[in-house]
Amino acid sequence: MKPSRRKFLEQSLVTIGACALAPFGCRWAGIDTAAPPATDRKRASSFEPAYLELERGGELARREERLWELMKSCRCCPRECGVDRIAGETGVCSSTAELKVYSAGPHFGEESPLVGRRGSGTIFFSNCNLLCCYCQNWEINHRGDGQYRNHEDLAVMMLSLQERGCHNINLVTPTHFVPHIVKAVRLAAAEGLRLPLVYNTSGYDNLEVVKLLDGIVDIYLPDFKYQDGKLAAKYSNRAADYPEVAAAVIKEMHRQVGRLEVDEAGVAVRGLIVRHLVLPHNIAGTDRFVRWVAKELSADTYVNIMPQYRPEHRAFDYPKIARRLTSEEWQQAMAWAREAGLTNLDA
Ligand code: SF4
Structure with a gap:
């Protein structure tokens, strides 16, 4: 039976309360649980996320069904493990x-x-x-810290975040749980979810899955981590095809949502943001990355070139990435971005 909105929101207090905010320490600072001001509510009420139209026409249900099919011999991502996750088998993830x-x-x-x-x-x-060897969130991504939840719990989380005034639902490392996400979005939409979805991914996604997300995701937030397959294989668990895979899926994401659009308050409502973490010794291929963006997407693509690399997890097993960036490496990365003509860099 479909839970009432009241029940959803009662549950949300429990669910969000149980979801550990504390482990993120200062990264979660500034949490404000007061109701959003009237102006924000007005903006939110005039925006309609892409998934509502698909749900009205029954297409979202069809997409969800196709996504669940992919898990029976899993090819939810380019690893294509072929395991039956519905039957409890596991692959690389x-x-x-x-x-x-x-x-x-x-x-x-x-x-x-x-x-x-x-x-x-x-x-x-x-x-x-x-599974990058230098993962900054290795406790979550490698060790699998977290709690088992059902689809209703996930829908409650989405509604609670909306109730707290957040501007979007930001799905971090969603690739292996896309069918669950679509199911939860359908439940939450029926209960009033109206926020845009942000698909926050490493860029190692199955192109077929990204095509199934057309009209569901409003904002894509992929990384583009490497330009060299040998380096991708070395530092990201044998993902030698990462550069080709990420290039293809990011182009598809750009085709679907285009340049980043913001509302009158500067808040994103639709579009693409590409992230690129600069690595020591130019292991991430920053010079090639910025040229690729200018040539294959557009020079005004919103790009976040990130300087915050620090050695974590198993990075100390690899001498070239066992240190932070130098200021010269960072300045060189930004100079390459300017030379490539990129005009919409994250400030
Ligand atoms: S989602 Fe997991 S099980 Fe499925 S193909 Fe990718 S790594 Fe393998």
Whole structure:
């Protein structure tokens, strides 16, 4: 039986309360649980996320069905493990069909068009399909910290984040749980969810799945981590095809949603943001990355070139990435971006 809105919101207090905000420490600072001001509510009420139209026509249900099919011999991501996750088998991502979530809450450390005044409504999924050796969230992505949840719980998290005034639902490391996400969005939409969905991914996604997300996701937030397959294989668990895969899926994401659009308050409502973490010794291929964006997407693509690399997890096993960036490396990365003509860099 479909839970009432009251029940959803009563549950939400329990669910969000149980979802650990504390482990993120200062990254979660600034949480404000007061109701959003009237102006924000007005903006929110005039925006309609893409998934509502698909749901009205029955297409969202059809997409969900096709996504569940992919899990029976899993090819939800380019690893194509072929395991039956519905039957409890696991592949590279160590995930069965049981949904596992680490936390949900407003996040103020994302790009400013996502954060706005009241935060990005971030949901961290447990485990990962890429598994970089230097992962900054290795406890969640490698060790699988988190709690098993059902679809109603996930829908409640989304509604609670909306109720708290967040500007979007930011799905972090969603690739291996896309069928669950679509199911939860359908439940939450029936109960009043109206926020845009942010698909916050490593970029190692199955092109077929990204095509199935056309008209569901409003804002794509992919990484583009490497330009060299040998380096991708070395540092990201044998993902030698990462550069080709990420290039193809990011082009598809750009085709679907285009350039980043913001509302009158500067808050993102639709479009693409590409992230690129600069690595020591130019292991990420920053010079090639910025040229690729200018040539294959557009020079005004919103790009976040990130300087915050720090060695974590198993990075100290690899001498070239066992240190932070130098200021010269960072300045060189930004010079390459300017030379490539990129005009919409995250400030
Ligand atoms: S989602 Fe997991 S099980 Fe499925 S193909 Fe990717 S790594 Fe393998």
